[in-house]
Amino acid sequence: MCGRYALTATSKEVFEMLNALGEDDFPARYNIAPTQPILVVMSSERREPGSNLPERRAFLARWGFLPGWVKDPKDFPLLINARAETAIGKASFRAAMRHRRILIPATGFYEWRRPPKESGVKPQAYWVRPKRGGVIAFAGLMETWSSADGSEVDTAAIMTTAANVTIRHIHDRMPVVIEPEDFERWLDCKTQEPREVAHLMRPVQEDFFEALPVSDLVNKVSNMGPELQKPVPVAEPAEQPPKKPKSDPGQMSLF
Template sequence: MCGRFALTCSVADLSDFFSGLDLDDFPARYNIAPTQPILVVIAGEGRERGSNLPDRRAVLVRWGLTPGWVKDPKDFPLLINARAETAIGKASFRAAMRHRRVLIPASGFYEWRRPSKESGEKPQAYWIRPRRGGVVAFAGLMETWSSADGSEVDTGAILTTSANGGISAIHDRMPVVINPEDFSRWLNCKTQEPREVADLMQPVQDDFFETIPVSDKVNKVANMGPDLHEPVAIERLLNAPEKQRPGDGQLSFF
């Protein structure tokens, strides 16, 4: 599960990471929550003549995918994540897996270790970021929902997979990470069918992320400052949890 993440890098760093992506300036965001706008990278229509750079575009979508066939989003669950193992066959994600795969840039994500009720322990929030620093690209899906009055909303979800050895003591799921050398293959929905990119939807190597215990300030959407990343001390070692649930505090879009 991935219920909160952050994007705090500079426009220049993000542009370089995606090989010359054209971007407007944007503020650092330390607590991105479901239903809020998120930046996604999509394949463009074609390279400009004489350019050696890949053709990619950045767009904003609402975090929480709504399939095009949904009549009323109020009667449909908010799909912030899609399980990579089953997304190809799920009605909610099948079309997006085939036609609208995207990349979702992030500086890292938050996860909660939720002990059993019997333990008496409180949930512990973790800021999980690339050990090397910089930006990471999550695999994502995009869908445009159209209302009866003709208005449209672009929506998106983050693909998740089973947690690697570095994350499993906190949660049993984690976002799918797409490496830069695989960006073009993941975004190429014209010739790369879902089964041909299935190998990309695997847990990233165990030492890719570092996990930092942080305060429960991240639970509240109103808290949006860099202090959310300040580490806190914890008293006991981690044990693998039995079951996990995302944090609350989701916003209403409709």
């Protein structure tokens, strides 16, 4: 899954990389969490003068997907991720896969390796970033949810797929990364049906990311500074006291 990520690039870097128009400058965010507003990018109907690429617009959406048919959000689970393998046919995501595919800019994400409790090792947080640096784009889905009183909220989910070798020792899932050359196809919901972009929802190349162990500061949403991404030594298993050998009932004692 993907439950925390970061976007620390400048707005200029983000908008240039995604060829999008959006709001003015925004702050670096080192610990983006579910239910918070996140920056998303969607194709627009208009086109930039002199450009053969569709104009893309960037705007904020709530991280936590709500299908349009939901009556009361309090009675519906928080959907922060959509599984690439099932999103096309799943009722919650089917319409968005067909009509509202988006890109979610990021500079990396956090994941936790959770050893067995008996190991004596606490969960270890990792900061997973592209080796080349810069901005990347997660595949995402969006839905505008309308309440009974007529108010509306844009909601979004990050798509995940099976982890590649680099991430698999930490977690079995990872976000789907869309490469720049595939942006247009992924966002084109008019001519590109879900089955025609299904192959884009695959694990990224094995050497694309690097995973750095970081402290548990990232566990708290209130921690939002660059110190969250400072590498730390990996915790070692606690030493277990040697077990006493079991006595053999068939052996006679001398005492």
